[in-house]
Amino acid sequence: MKVAQALPWLQSQWQTLSQQLSSQRLGHAVLLTGQQGVGKRVFLKEFAQLVLCHQGEQQTPCGECASCRLFTAGNHPDFITVEPEETGKAIKIDQIRRVTDFVNTTASQGQRKVVLLGPAEVMNINASNALLKSLEEPSSQVTMLLYSHQPSRLLATIKSRCQQYSAPTPKFQDGLMWLQQNSQESGLDSLLRLAQGAPLKVIEMIEQDVHVQYMQFCQDMQDLANHSVVWQGVVSKWKNWSVEYLLDWFYGLLLDVQRCKSGVQDRLIPELNMQTELVSKRMSVAEADGILSAIYESKKAVVSGSNPNPTLLIERLLVDWLGQLRQS
Ligand SMILES: [Zn+2]
Incomplete structure (x- = not known):
């Protein structure tokens, strides 16, 4: 999926981040916040692919280089995802220790390594403190991409170490139009209302x-x-x-x-x-x-x-x- 085109309500966020990347102004850690189901994870995952893409200097990942091929196959050695092991469970300190180990090894495919972590608010306090250590001693090789549905529950010290962006919820009609293009189900408008306007939440509900x-x-x-x-x-x-x-x-x-x-x-x-x-x-x-x-x-x-x-x-x-x- 090409996020920039596929999720039109996140287009300007995509432009900002990809420009920062190409002008080498992207911070070591990015935090994307917004309502659950607006596409933060999909967005950051594709952005991770762009960070790792060998072509560089582009607005979207090329999809063809060795890095992109590993990425889409789901086994890129320089990319890890840190999420609760089960829905509704916390992110634990052991998982953050794996991040620390990952950060301390050399990138195998190129210059960069990327960590995708979220929802950041479900880290327990030990995990948060361990992550904070990694954020306080950033490695120039590593980009941390965090997302959060409830940023008010994050440690202030974590937030202050990140470049923060917000992912908006699309207007109801825009969200509905997007759903109609992406699903054959009936009753999409009532599902979207139930999902408080978050279109990807509706897709998840259908799945x-x-x-x-x-x-x-x-x-x-x-x-x-x-x-x-x-x-x-x-x-x-x-x-x-x-x-x-x-x-x-x-x-x-x-x-x-x-x-x-x-x-x-x-x-x-x-x-x-x-x-x-x-x-x-x-x-x-x-x-x-x-x-x-x-x-x-x-x-x-x-x-x-x-x-x-x-x-x-x-x-x-x-x-x-x-x-x-x-x-x-
Ligand atoms: Zn590529």
Whole structure:
């Protein structure tokens, strides 16, 4: 993928970074921040290829030199990726030690070595401190490319060692147009709304069948409202799904309640609008606020890999919602 053309909302960031590279003003460490699902990782991975490309002086990697061929084959010896071993887990100090070892060996293909690391906020404190050491003693050979969805959670000392860039979220219509060019799925607009406007998040949802689960979620909620199923059965089915998305959908429902109360027509989860309207008649703004912040905190904990017991929260959210619905 040629990022500069493929992700038009990141084009100016690409130009800036590639110009810095060709004029040899690129820092030892770059930090790209922005909402999850706007393409930071894809962007930096391709930029890593450009840094390593033997052709140099170009805006995009040539794709043909020995370095590019190794890179696209996924076995470039001068490139490593440091990410959580499992989604939702932390980046640990052992992984950063591998970075230190990598940094201390000589580049085998050329002059440069590149480390791609992220999401940087999931490094635990030991890992952060170990990385900081590498950043404080930069090697002229090594370029560190970091990305973060939540830069506020990074050590200030790490941030200050990096050249920082932000990756914007595209405008909704632009994001939707991009999706329509890249996917045949139906209902892309509601998926994009659920993904808070992040187009690559939608692609991930489709790849992981999350969009199918979403339709099932809406169906389950309707069946529950009609008393044709019991909540215990539904929750035990949901246990196999990504808790992150379930939290998102409840978050969407509660936001819809608030929108409904303030007379806004737009819905994040239009499929369940009848329920939202009923619940909004009973639930106070303060109650909705309280639940929203509980979901927000829980989501943060899940994303940062601190691994709480989110099933309990999902259960409570569902039972509360049904309680409100049935009293209406
Ligand atoms: Zn090349």
